[in-house]
Amino acid sequence: MEWLMFVPLAAMALITATLVIVLRNPVYCALSLVGTFFALSGIYLLLQAQFIAVIQVIVYAGAIMVLFLFVVMLLDLGHERPLWLQRDRPRLLIGVGAVVLLLLELVIPVGSWTARVPQGSSTSELMGGVGNTQLVGRLLFTEFLVPFEITSVILLIAIIGAMVLARR
Amino acid sequence: MIWLIPVIPLAGSLVVGLIGRRMPRMLVAVIACGAATCSLMLSAMSFARLLLLPVEGRQLRASLGSWIASGDFSVSFGFLFDPLSAIMALVVCGVGLLIHIYSIGYMTEDRDYPRFFALLNLFLAEMLILVLADNYLLLFVGWEGVGLCSYLLIGFWFERPAAASAGTKAFLVNRIGDGAIVVGLIWMILLFGSLDFRSVLMDAPTVLAYGSVTASILTLLLFIGATGKSAQLPLYVWLPDAMEGPTPVSALIHAATMVTAGVYLIARSAPLFQLAPLSLDIVAWIGGLTALYAASIALVQTDIKRIIAYSTISQLGYMFLGLGVGAYAAGVFHLMTHAFFKALLFLSAGSVIHALAGEQDMRRMGGLRKYLRVTAWSFLVGALANAGIVPFAGFWSKDEILAAAYASGHWPLWAIGCLTALGTGLYMFRLYFLTFEGRSRLDAHTLGHIHEAPWSMRLPLVLLALGSATVGFVGVPPGSGRLQQFLGQVFPVSAHEVAIEPSVEAVLAVTALAMAIGGIVVAYRYYLVDPHRPETLAARYPTLYRTLFHKYWIDELYDAAVVRPTVNAARTLSEVFDARMVDGTVNGVAALVNRIGSLLRRLQTGQVPAYVLSIVVGAVVLLGYLAFSG
């Protein structure tokens, strides 16, 4: 049952992610990225992280990507040259090689790690009783209160910084 | 509550030090004195609480949390208020407060008024940390803190080269002792795995064998530190020079409180010293010799503050003598009485100096009693107490030390003590007679300006005089007075302590008293009745006189043996090693970096993708190592 959901979502994520870096039109890139975010949101639901899933949609798809689209349209960027016609072949080759190696290195240890995963205190039942959102909220305002407040400061700084940078 | 005792003066110091310059002077004085008052009241309240507790459990503790925690080893910011700390805290706060008040009048002309009070408060805080700490490391914090304050206050008038160099001298000489303490503390951690008084002193008998070399060396390291801070042979040289500081500083730091830190350290570590009879003997002998030695120098000096300074060294010697023969309570008792009468002497001397607009040479004084009545009377009380005349404070405590020395079988030390008592009576009253009695040797101009000190200076004098006269009675009868009983639970029962026949004790007391009175009589005959006789005497024994006058040429000896070689070596290093090796290396490194930089500059394309690529390649290598190495 879970595989039935996971495989399509994972496939969608991988395909749209690939499209992000392959498509030549930035607007399509952005839309593909929105697709990736949706797929990830679905996977989060599968992982019983409903709150994160919705926030993923609201923040990433609803706000961040709209901002991206806004800028792309504002700057009216042209299409890029296709990858295979770009100059600087050696760097491209090194890059692709490095990326393939990176994938191997990230994937190979997975098998050995997952065997060693210790099972923590159960939250599955807790989530059924109290709800994911409440759990997140409770943690956020108790244990992680200081980071939470710092985050708000970071956001404020970012707002001010963006205004200072972007004003003419 | 007890943690507030040091924290309040610390806060006062911060306030006065940071914003004192923008405050009216009155407010500065109120804040500083208020902080001292608060500490005194808190100490008194804690003392009262202590008295209400049953005798065995008389201690209060407060922990402000952990300071260092590393594996099994941990040190906390903890304070301990037991009878020993209580006596120390009360003395420090009480004398400290009086000297704060005195300073209001004494420093009133000074431009750096707020700085002075900030430092005074800071000193108070550090001293209280020292005496209230519940572990050696926190004690050492206070120890270093008072050293720093001492340095800053000796050099308070840093425009004067003498003051600046005196401060430096004090700091450097103390450093030798401090170094020994650090070594001792590290060794203590290795031996006990802790610096807490409770665990170190409780474990001492099981960890260290009686009379073992380890115990001796450990205690001697602590004692070396104590000789530095408490100005004992051979590290006493800084204290006379420290008189360059303002007189309240001399009274507070270099007589009543800081210099007794060494005594406190040894008294606190009594269970350790108890295991090292050799160290105890060394302590006793160093103390006794210092007492005699300093008293002999004091006989011929002419600067009134210096005489009192040498007297301080001498009295500290008594205290160490007492500790060394196992009479810890007697040592602490003498510490307490000494704090009163020595502060009194210094403040009276300060009052004289104040009145004479900075004159310190007593050859140009005389007959001042007519002009400075309060000062003269209080000085006389102080001198009597210092000389050990019954019934003033000094008599009781000194008598107890000498009795303990005799009782423990160290009769040579007892003899030295008695000889010192003779010297003490002599120099103290030489000082008194030359300053306050006889004919005036002042010039007319100074005479016109002479005036008694303001109330803020007179009040502490009177209070301290009262204290000097009466405080000795807390230790009466000798050996089993209220103070000794109060302190009794802190100190181990001394191996030396032998019950002494009352009749023998009476004989001993009368002997010491007779010596002191003899000194006074000699002083009277030589300096008041026939002022020319000392000169003929000096002319008859020129070598002895000059040796004493030049303080046995110890300063010169140190200068030739230590200071000058060090300076020369430093100069050589600075000219050869610094210029060639260090500068050469630095310049060479800079040149190398420059050359490498100009090569690496070519890597800096300024293009983000190139940077990203290198980051990724680095990440791949690193991750590869992590992934495949296991």
Added chain:
Amino acid sequence: MPEGAFFVIMVTKIVVVFGLMLLSVSYLTWLERKVIGDIQVRLGPMRVGPHGLLQPIADAIKLLFKEEIVPQAADRTLYLLAPAIALVPAFISFAVIPFGDQVRFFGQTIDLVITDVNIGLLYVFGVASLGVYGIVLGGWASNNKYALLGGLRSSAQMISYELSLGLSVIGVVMLSQSLSLVEIVGAQTRMWFILLQPVGFLIFLICAVAEVNRAPFDLPEAETELVAGFHVEYSSMKFAMYFMAEYANMITVSAMTTTLFLGGWRGPWLPPVVWFLIKLYLLIFLFIWLRGTLPRFRYDQLMRFGWKVLLPVALANIVVTAVFVALR
């Protein structure tokens, strides 16, 4: 409840709700034209059917048979996709809004809500935040300067007002202690939240108008300056889809307002569903009324109003509510 019955009930609910919604959308166009007509002292559509009641059907037929025009320089894929992207979020956010109490039907207890998600409110916001894509992409894909400007305006406007929209309901969430719309309605048994959260209600209403791009916040369309804005190049059914999206959004937003502030389906005497519809249509009437009366904001006024008035007031409202809740 057996699996099969559950499935049947679910499908029935979906079909009924969305069917009704489509019907409402088409008749809202008629209603709007009638009401605006009344406001402007004219009759509105009168020809097709009695009082023009068949007018929506006529319009639908007309739009269906019109020619599809795709501008030559347009980005074809997105041009075709954009209206659908606009329409879908408008409809699916209705899925979590409760429109009535439980009813018993053929021995089954049925909740009159398509699905009760415990983060329903967040779901609605998530979906609503996607609505902007249809407009922005449509505007961009048309490759028309006015359309692009309309799209850009729309994205800026919606991001700005979504903030205040979200903040204005936090008071409600704090009072009801839940993000589930069913529970929020349940929390209003004793008192509607409009009485406890008058400021929040006002902000929510204003932002809601801005979110659905209705007058006086209809800058993305702004006939007089942008000649209809983002959908200037659209025709036939795709134009109709934008049109439907706007009305569907209006319904959703009104339903949300009803649920959050007006006690949802609660009311005396009448059946819950009826109460729900009464409140819904009153709000929709308010929307139309606003369009008929108020002039359009200028763009800078709109931005300033959103950031410098609504946002601070919404924040202040949260603080006041928090203090109130904490003291309770």
Added chain:
Amino acid sequence: MTATVPLSAYLILSAALFVIGVAGVLIRRNVLVIFMAIELMLNAVNLTFVAFARFLRSMDGQIIVLFVMAVAAAEVAVGLAIIIALYRNKESANVDEINLLKG
């Protein structure tokens, strides 16, 4: 409910997404697309966090993801502002033409 999809599946998916992001940063020339690829990498890491949160039965992972999102939002705001400022100066969004860092 037992998880039939093992943790490793999620981790592999996350690794793949991350690598796609890295590749995007390396091969693209458009600053905006590079920026999007960075967002992709962030999301890949988020997926790891959520997956671990599920399988280690601890909410901490989800909390971290929230923080990552907040920081990502801040990053996007500032980043896009920088890009706009850059575009004004250079009239280009091609990273090859942006070499103000050249030493």
